Amino acid sequence: MPDTLTETLVCPTPLQVRDRIVLGHGSGGRLSAELLRDVFLPLFSNPVLDRMDDQAMLEIGGARVAFTTDSFVVQPLFFPGGDIGSLAVHGTVNDLAMGGARPLFLSAGFILEEGFPMEALRRIASSMAEAAAAAGVLIVTGDTKVVERGKGDGLFINTTGIGIVPDGVRLSASQARPGDRVILSGPIGDHGIAILCKREGLEFETEILSDSAALHNLVAAILAASSGTNSIRCLRDPTRGGVSSALNEIAAQSGVSIQIEETCVPVREEVRGACELLGLDPLYVANEGKLLAFVAPEVADEILAAMRRDPHGSAAAIIGTVGNESAGLVTMRTAFGSTRIVDMLAGEQLPRIC
Amino acid sequence: MKYVDEYRDPKIAQAVAAEIARTVTRPWVLMEVCGGQTHTLMRYGIDELLPPEIELVHGPGCPVCVTPLEMVDRAIRIASLPGVIFTSYGDMLRVPGSESDLFQAKARGADVRVVYSPMDALHIARVNPDRKVVFFGVGFETTAPANGMAVWQAKREGLTNFSMLVSHVLVPPAMRLILNSPANRVQGFIAPGHVCTVMGYREYEELVSEFHVPMVVGGFEPLDLLEAISMLVSQLEEGRAEVENQYARSVNQEGNLPAQNILREVFQVSDRQWRGIGPIAESGYRLRQEYADFDAERIFGVEDWHAEEPKECISALVLQGLKKPLDCPAFGKRCTPMTPLGAPMVSAEGACAAYYQYRRHAHA
Numbered sequence: 001m002p003d004t005l006t007e008t009l010v011c012p013t014p015l016q017v018r019d020r021i022v023l024g025h026g027s028g029g030r031l032s033a034e035l036l037r038d039v040f041l042p043l044f045s046n047p048v049l050d051r052m053d054d055q056a057m058l059e060i061g062g063a064r065v066a067f068t069t070d071s072f073v074v075q076p077l078f079f080p081g082g083d084i085g086s087l088a089v090h091g092t093v094n095d096l097a098m099g100g101a102r103p104l105f106l107s108a109g110f111i112l113e114e115g116f117p118m119e120a121l122r123r124i125a126s127s128m129a130e131a132a133a134a135a136g137v138l139i140v141t142g143d144t145k146v147v148e149r150g151k152g153d154g155l156f157i158n159t160t161g162i163g164i165v166p167d168g169v170r171l172s173a174s175q176a177r178p179g180d181r182v183i184l185s186g187p188i189g190d191h192g193i194a195i196l197c198k199r200e201g202l203e204f205e206t207e208i209l210s211d212s213a214a215l216h217n218l219v220a221a222i223l224a225a226s227s228g229t230n231s232i233r234c235l236r237d238p239t240r241g242g243v244s245s246a247l248n249e250i251a252a253q254s255g256v257s258i259q260i261e262e263t264c265v266p267v268r269e270e271v272r273g274a275c276e277l278l279g280l281d282p283l284y285v286a287n288e289g290k291l292l293a294f295v296a297p298e299v300a301d302e303i304l305a306a307m308r309r310d311p312h313g314s315a316a317a318i319i320g321t322v323g324n325e326s327a328g329l330v331t332m333r334t335a336f337g338s339t340r341i342v343d344m345l346a347g348e349q350l351p352r353i354c
Numbered sequence: 355m356k357y358v359d360e361y362r363d364p365k366i367a368q369a370v371a372a373e374i375a376r377t378v379t380r381p382w383v384l385m386e387v388c389g390g391q392t393h394t395l396m397r398y399g400i401d402e403l404l405p406p407e408i409e410l411v412h413g414p415g416c417p418v419c420v421t422p423l424e425m426v427d428r429a430i431r432i433a434s435l436p437g438v439i440f441t442s443y444g445d446m447l448r449v450p451g452s453e454s455d456l457f458q459a460k461a462r463g464a465d466v467r468v469v470y471s472p473m474d475a476l477h478i479a480r481v482n483p484d485r486k487v488v489f490f491g492v493g494f495e496t497t498a499p500a501n502g503m504a505v506w507q508a509k510r511e512g513l514t515n516f517s518m519l520v521s522h523v524l525v526p527p528a529m530r531l532i533l534n535s536p537a538n539r540v541q542g543f544i545a546p547g548h549v550c551t552v553m554g555y556r557e558y559e560e561l562v563s564e565f566h567v568p569m570v571v572g573g574f575e576p577l578d579l580l581e582a583i584s585m586l587v588s589q590l591e592e593g594r595a596e597v598e599n600q601y602a603r604s605v606n607q608e609g610n611l612p613a614q615n616i617l618r619e620v621f622q623v624s625d626r627q628w629r630g631i632g633p634i635a636e637s638g639y640r641l642r643q644e645y646a647d648f649d650a651e652r653i654f655g656v657e658d659w660h661a662e663e664p665k666e667c668i669s670a671l672v673l674q675g676l677k678k679p680l681d682c683p684a685f686g687k688r689c690t691p692m693t694p695l696g697a698p699m700v701s702a703e704g705a706c707a708a709y710y711q712y713r714r715h716a717h718a
Contacts, residue, residue, distance in 0.1 A: 022457045022460070030692055273355055276355065276358060334399060335362065335364050336367055336398045336403065337364060338400075339399065340397060340711075340713065341712050
């Protein structure tokens with residue numbers, strides 16, 4: 001027998017000192033949150049930033065302006081259902097829309113690697129133009145930098161957007177209240193799995209397409225259906241880190257618990273299959289055309305019906321309820337009737353998916 | 355999803371659980387050997403469906419968890435050498451060695467790549483003839499055949515820039531260690547279905563006849579595990595001790611003979627260090643002399659690289675089913691998946707990580 005059976009209930013503490021950035025810092029999970037908490041927030045702190053929503057809310061000359069930025073480093077640049085160009089427009093449009101804003105203007109910054117094919121750049125730019133036109137936003141300013149071969153990965157895009165928030169609309173991740181219903185706009189995991197299948201050369205009977213889409217019309221429909229009330233608490237697009245990270249962030253910021261029902265969460269068969277095969281949980285896989293809506297219980301059915309009338313919300317479902325157990329706790333009632341924790345991703349589930 | 359949902363039917367699960375409750379007359383302690391089974395039990399809350407007489411304890415069958423500290427240190431050492439491409443399954447990258455992990459080595463400039471198969475590593479070696487490509491060969495009898503095949507293939511092709519850091523361990527010696535322990539509480543085992551798919555279950559029959567303890571080869575879906583538990587309880591209540599095969603859709607007595615052939619061709623049984631447990635005689639594989647040219651430990655001279663395992667962590671007790679993760683005062687406080695103090699918190703299949711991920715509210 002090894003002598004390590006000696007029973008001592010003390011663990012040593014070789015805590016992992018992170019003196020370098022690791023990929024998990026970009027995963028949208030717990031490491032990303034640590035990076036914000038330990039590096040950026042103490043230095044940049046101000047009342048607008050400290051609200052920690054997906055967009056800053058600014059009062060300028062009587063108007064309420066939503067302001068947000070996002071960078072896109074996805075590989076491959078072209079994937080089933082989209083490309084980095086349309087994704088860069090949809091991502092920023094959606095961050096504005098989740099604040100209840102009508103998206104108006106975008107900037108586009110390109111970091112290009114020496115040797116990048118001009119033809120690919122044209123395709124990406126034209127895809128951006130199409131996506132912007134469809135979303136009703138103008139790309140009004142931009143920047144281009146070129147780095148030496150080997151110092152970039154083909155192409156990175158940053159987009160920044162501004163939009164106007166209609167009077168009376170106040171959405172925030174800190175507003176969820178016990179009793180609120182959680183509505184999910186459609187099946188989850190499509191984007192992350194589409195990227196992974198393309199990257200790893202995995203093929204299924206049905207091709208899995210990214211759900212990359214602009215959700216401003218869906219948001220407008222939600223707001224219209226609740227006109228004049230404060231019954232819409234918060235909207236969030238569950239991108240990096242998936243539904244689990246979005247729910248955990250909202251639970252923490254609102255100081256509430258959230259319970260979801262496994263049987264109510266829509267997941268496509270082919271996505272479930274891919275997740276089984278790859279050992280992934282769809283709750284942690286990225287989406288680029290889905291949203292979570294936290295709404296007052298009395299309007300939930302009405303909002304759900306309004307969402308289902310929009311093409312991007314046709315498969316919307318109520319997946320859970322906000323509670324007042326321990327603040328920040330997200331749980332799921334499984335199909336088996338047991339309850340388990342839905343935790344935030346600790347590190348990296350997939351490298352660079354958006 | 356066809357062929358999966360059938361094994362996750364809540365109504366059938368409740369029926370099987372009710373059957374177990376009708377059969378059981380006194381307390382029994384059962385161990386599921388494999389980490390994948392632990393994960394399913396926690397994820398579906400199967401222990402909550404069982405009558406209070408049944409106690410499940412979690413076994414040592416998580417390959418990431420039992421890979422010794424010094425092997426992770428050797429991996430980091432090799433990965434950090436110039437000209438090396440170090441390839442590994444993804445979950446080994448987060449496993450802390452003495453001071454660092456492979457993710458941090460990568461952040462410091464090491465060329466560390468996640469692959470889904472050792473064959474991907476072979477491919478990387480073929481297309482990078484000027485680089486030395488190393489694959490981290492970790493796991494039980496389940497992953498060993500594919501790794502053996504990669505080495506066999508490399509030799510056949512005459513690839514001189516491919517090697518493997520071998521850290522393979524075997525299930526039966528670990529079960530023997532548990533059964534030999536004077537502190538052992540386990541009265542019945544769910545034997546690991548995927549290991550038995552490769553190896554068959556003759557070795558488990560030997561253990562049963564030696565220790566008179568019932569075993570059921572079990573699968574990985576919720577109904578597989580419930581049925582395996584039901585079969586174990588029946589054996590225990592009737593006073594039988596034999597090997598039964600619940601996972602017959604994948605496992606037969608002989609196992610996968612071509613896979614066993616490649617294991618015999620490439621590997622030989624050797625002593626191995628187990629993280630959290632210590633050295634166990636003849637409990638793993640190393641490459642045979644004929645394949646020494648593919649042995650990364652030899653090529654990079656890291657064989658004598660040793661590390662002291664911290665003795666204080668209770669993972670040894672957890673991995674042998676003597677303690678539950680929630681019994682550890684550091685659990686969920688100083689020890690989390692972000693800051694793992696011991697092996698079972700590192701991998702998603704580790705018992706502590708499974709408890710942390712699915713169950714810590716019960717603790718709070």
